Amino acid sequence: MKAIRVSAHGGPEVLKLEEIAKPSPSAGQVLVKVHAAGVNPVDTYIRSGAYTAMNLPYTPGFDAAGVVESVGQNVTRFKPGNMVYTSSTISGSYAEFALCAESSVHPFPSNITFPQAAGLGIPYATAYRALFQKAMARAGETVLVHGASGGVGTAAVQWARAAGLIVIGTTGTEEGRKLALLNGASFVLNHRAENYMDEVMRITDKRGVDVILEMLANVNLARDLSMLAKYGRVVVIGNRGKIEINPRDAMGRDATILGMTLFNAPPADLQSVHAAIYAGLDNGTLRPVVGKEFPLSEAAQAHTAVMESGAYGKIVLVP
Numbered sequence: 276m277k278a279i280r281v282s283a284h285g286g287p288e289v290l291k292l293e294e295i296a297k298p299s300p301s302a303g304q305v306l307v308k309v310h311a312a313g314v315n316p317v318d319t320y321i322r323s324g325a326y327t328a329m330n331l332p333y334t335p336g337f338d339a340a341g342v343v344e345s346v347g348q349n350v351t352r353f354k355p356g357n358m359v360y361t362s363s364t365i366s367g368s369y370a371e372f373a374l375c376a377e378s379s380v381h382p383f384p385s386n387i388t389f390p391q392a393a394g395l396g397i398p399y400a401t402a403y404r405a406l407f408q409k410a411m412a413r414a415g416e417t418v419l420v421h422g423a424s425g426g427v428g429t430a431a432v433q434w435a436r437a438a439g440l441i442v443i444g445t446t447g448t449e450e451g452r453k454l455a456l457l458n459g460a461s462f463v464l465n466h467r468a469e470n471y472m473d474e475v476m477r478i479t480d481k482r483g484v485d486v487i488l489e490m491l492a493n494v495n496l497a498r499d500l501s502m503l504a505k506y507g508r509v510v511v512i513g514n515r516g517k518i519e520i521n522p523r524d525a526m527g528r529d530a531t532i533l534g535m536t537l538f539n540a541p542p543a544d545l546q547s548v549h550a551a552i553y554a555g556l557d558n559g560t561l562r563p564v565v566g567k568e569f570p571l572s573e574a575a576q577a578h579t580a581v582m583e584s585g586a587y588g589k590i591v592l593v594p
């Protein structure tokens with residue numbers, strides 16, 4: 276089968292299309308024929324060696340959607356032909372086939388496409404966990420979704436709107452602004468504008484927001500604390516460096532800073548997340564947005580694109 280392989284950590288150019296043996300499922304495993312693979316920023320951190328060193332060579336990627344090709348012994352939830360997505364694979368998702376543990380494979384309803392389903396695993400699960408399992412967001416609260424144009428932000432806006440929150444999104448482009456509005460944000464601000472914090476305070480009648488989902492904490496966390504309402508919560512989802520904060524901004528509001536990494540979520544929480552994803556797709560409140568599709572052979576271009584500004588939903592690879 277064709278797969279993208281990384282033989283040395285480095286820039287996007289280390290992603291090479293190669294022919295490797297097709298895996299076969301052992302007991303408790305599912306082999307998925309990949310129709311689309313989701314490209315996440317974490318894939319680039321791992322490729323570069325900055326995040327965690329992998330045993331080389333390896334096939335990158337966590338997210339994929341496709342059709343069950345075959346199953347190992349003791350697999351009870353799936354059979355060949357089922358349409359599924361995954362957020363974690365054993366063999367890597369940037370390939371024609373991906374080997375997965377049965378527990379990390381999930382069904383999706385037929386009202387979305389494979390490229391859309393390839394954007395479910397990490398983005399929708401992260402957004403749900405941040406909003407509902409970390410920040411404990413409730414209907415009627417106001418949430419600021421930083422980076423509302425990206426994979427996680429798009430999902431977060433849809434989840435929050437469906438749950439009855441008032442959504443303020445931030446984006447860096449006009450296309451991103453339109454996308455956030457389309458997804459259900461009531462207000463969209465530019466995170467590169469000098470005065471967007473003043474706008475947040477004006478929109479909330481100087482009260483501040485109850486919840487902030489933060490995609491770039493090293494740039495925004497200090498400002499976030501000053502935009503929070505009393506008992507407000509910031510969930511740090513994305514961070515690419517260090518930042519100085521004034522802890523008094525948190526003290527005065529009884530505010531909470533919550534860090535999260537989806538990979539730390541316990542199995543029971545993940546089961547709940549994926550049940551919510553199925554329900555949200557089925558009732559039409561979740562509508563994954565695919566901004567760009569690249570052929571598998573152009574994985575390097577996809578890795579460059581996912582780290583550039585001007586996000587528009589998901590970037591996916593099509594084998």
Ligand code: NAP
Binds near residue numbers: 401490535
């Ligand atoms: P993405 O699709 O590439 O989107 C990135 C988003 O960040 C875009 O909406 C972008 O907006 C926005 N952004 C750029 N500059 C910003 C700024 N100064 N302030 C606020 N937002 C800004 O990435 P993603 O998949 O949504 O992931 C977002 C972040 O979360 C990444 O850092 C990723 O590594 C992290 N993440 C963490 C977890 C976890 O488990 N903790 C899981 C998933 C993702 P414009 O392009 O419109 O400027």
